[in-house]
Amino acid sequence: MKLIVQVKLLPTPVQAAALEATLHACNEAATWVSEVAFVKGVKRNFALREHTYAEVKQRWGLGAQAAQHVIKKTCDAYRTLAANLKAGNLGRPWSKRYRRATGKPVAFRPEGAQPYDDRMLSWQIPERTISIWTLSGRVKGVAFTASPEQLARLALYRKGESDLLYRDGMWFLQATCEIPETEPNTDPDGFLGIDLGIVNIATTSDGQIMAGRALNRGRLRERTLRTKLQRKNTPSARRRLKKRRRKEARRTKDINHKIAKHVVAEAERTGRGIALEDLTGIRERVRLRKPQRATLHGWAFAQLGAFIAYKARQAGVPVVYVDPAYTSRTCAECGHIDRANRVSQAWFVCRNCGFVDHADRNGSRNIRARAEALWRRGAQSTAPEPPPTARGGTGRKRSTTPSGARSASPSL
């Protein structure tokens, strides 16, 4: 499976200036190529190269590889646009958005990402440096930061192109890695149920709570501050707001990565599968008091689900999605369903059998039980050919990658 590893570059001021000039030139050239493509109606790589290659090299001083990437990037942009138009993402052909998108050439931001191949970029992983082509020649020894895990991934699996990008005053490289998948475990020793919630982001059926009270306190503080900035609505307040939003998104992503990593490692270690709630339509389904609703929707549960799914796939851990209806009101011991079973946010007390448990843990145990029932049914339906395969099955979904598209792949 493809995975993007993002590393932050630490260029010296001189190196940064060379990178900036190069990125700007590439995007200016791409915008010009795009105009040619638009005017001449030529949007295929080889045909477009005939019209633009020589001039891109000469006018912007790009090397052969860089010029080819600029042209290819332009073609890719038109292909993406065509796919979006076809999928109806920009409305109907007569809509304003559709006409605006098709009425002029695609333009590139001065700081848009630029692809680099192995001839233009080389990695010295033990030294944590790269050597990269720029307009002012090859720049050597540009330092980068990466976690030990990222370094290992880069050393073992980096393959193909990397994107150079500039964001929030920082330089990054996004490297494509081709990670081998582990043979899927077709005979899991039970399931680890995960309950997703508002007060506790994730609770496992083993009773472990992840990202609870302390995290929510921080998030509440953040939201109060953002509301204040929103009210102010001055240019500087808007700028600060944007920055804080991004910071918050990075923190959320980081926490989701940690939860997913932990959950998958635990399931792998114990030979179990993972049972998750099917989250499609969670917004419609969940009816909560207003402040809680804001909290819930503020959390990227879909992202967490996607992280768990791809990490599980990598580790060969099966994932089963279950219908989460009434998991919080059902007794995990006797199956009695009653709204009154949930006596408080934190506690579950069964009206029928008197079973007492932490409410989220009770929920995750129900999720686990549902997944195990689904898995058994699936295994039975494929029973004729022992051993039961991981393919097919009734009502059981296998883990899937978030998306095939490279840009949509989760990055680390």
Ligand SMILES: [Zn+2]
């Ligand atoms: Zn009960």
